[in-house]
Amino acid sequence: MSKKLRGIILGLAVITATTAFVGCGAADNKTEGEGTTQTEQSSEFKEVSYTYDDGKEKVDVKVTKAPKKAVTLSQFMTEMLLALDLGDRMVGTALLDNPILPEFKEAYDKIPVLEMTEGHNISKEAFTALEPDFVSGWEMSITNETTGTPSELVKEGVVPFVAKSLDGSSTVETVYEDIASLGDIFGVPDKADEVIKKMKDEISKIQESLKSVKEEDKVKVMVYDSGEKEAMVVGAGLPNNLINLAGGKNIYGDLKKSYEMVSFESIVEKNPDVILVTDFLAGDPVEKKIEFLKNNSALKDVNAIKNNNIHVVALADLSPGVRNSKVISEMNKIFYK
Template sequence: MLRNLLMTPKRILVALVCLTIITSCKQENSKNTKVSIENNNASTSYSYTFDNGTTKAEVTVSKTPERAVIFSQFLTEMLLALGLEDNIILGTSEGEIHESLRAAYDKIPNKMQGHHSMISKEAFLLLNPDFVSGWSDAIKPQTTGDAQELLQNNIYPYVLNSIKSNATLETVYSDFIELGKIFNVEDQANTLVKELKDKLAEAKTSFKTAPENKKVKAVVMGTLDNGAYVASALVSNLIEEANGVNIYKELTNNYEMVSYESIVEKDPDIIFVYVTADGVSGEDKINFLKNHPALKNVSAIKNNNIHALLLANVAPGIRNIDVIIKMNELFYK
């Protein structure tokens, strides 16, 4: 019955899918809370700091989460990669789930599709969750309750460090390890991280490169009529790992709005447009850029070097190694 409540058009006011362009949580005056969920039967515990840019809370996990609500594809896939499909009560996709994880994803009883998808606070609480995470703005008073309220309701709030400023591939690895500790699958997390590191190390033995002053200049963006959301932070490091340079590596936010004039000035050699479940295809975004009069002299446009990719490929997760490998191929083909 609850699944119908979330998924049917008749209950659209209860389960509203918000399809919006990525925005980064701005640093504001932070509230600090110190609340932990107690479980006298637990033999172990793990503590971490929840910080979504507006609220901080010290969280002590003393009971393995069993009913996780996840409002992003990247974190849904991370938990599935750790074999935690039975611990997820609601998962989210922003495009095709990774092929290796589709069977596991099918086992999740409640699903949502859309970028920055959310449901009503009432529907969220009806799921009886004990863990919630997603993009930085997924946890807020209007939709889930703030961190303090969640903890008082025995729900662990969580946000990955790898969607914050200055994140790198090492941050992604650390997040996998932390999720392993929270969900009591630390061995699986260590094994997965080793596999990812080994895969990249093996691939790098055949990577092409160039001198620093001749490395390919790249940008990863979403498009709007009046500008573009460009990616930095983790994405800058992924491009660097692929032996390229992000033209917006100096930006501190994970995603930030820039003008098309700025893109013209920086003149990227290659452009990646990210695709979400917002109804605009990668082909549409590419054609928009090709036909934008202000961009006609940009090297990537003139050389038809524009490529679409799912946002999940450059968000933290199991796809990062594959996208690094693919980027290197495209940088120096």
């Protein structure tokens, strides 16, 4: 894992983005961006206000009209907007963790992909040239070097937004809040409700199937991201909640951050039944990581290793977004074959 990407992931636990939405006033029924097709905008759009807080500065944001030219600097935000049928209001995107979901590929292929510079940054000049009016993604991607600071963006009429579900205490309920917030910002609240309902329905089916599973019988799970001297594993936050909703028990669920480094000795002591290995484009091949775990003599007596119960999970699936209900279902099948 690159130093920058590791910094982004480890930063998940300290990200805050408080949103308080207030409504008044109606926007135009239609918006049109350069080089895009005309899109119907909900007549229910109301002015949106919230406080952007990245831990360094707090900025009051007021959205008086639905954005026309959005830039997304994370895969989860890209797919959230595409799920809301906002592809023709997106003028740039970057930072894919995994291949885009098939149902969004046609729309995604029409969006310019911003070239990455050193350290997984984008060019500030390229960003500015797009003349965006909305930007969101990883909190660490919205900086003076890449987009301008949040306060600068607001002064220039650009709406900065960071998902609340990146916080270390978030759950899938927080993801629903973020989707609803985006629905309000872009004037498509009904579509946001539709996306949320679909996710809730899929998750409720899993919860129904788990009613007969006792707490003491739940599968012990570890998510391994990377590391050979120590292991980077999933701790608190949304990924932990997804494991719980799938019927698993995260052996590192008591950690304070979403991703933390632990010793291999502690893995042996906690003895997971299942190991999930994250797969992402910027990291080592997932096959290499699995091979390392299997050949690590310190882990030879761990149940998951002995029983070859090692599986792959996409990093994008564990990030906040529309993939979350799908990965809960997939993990549930792994835990209870």
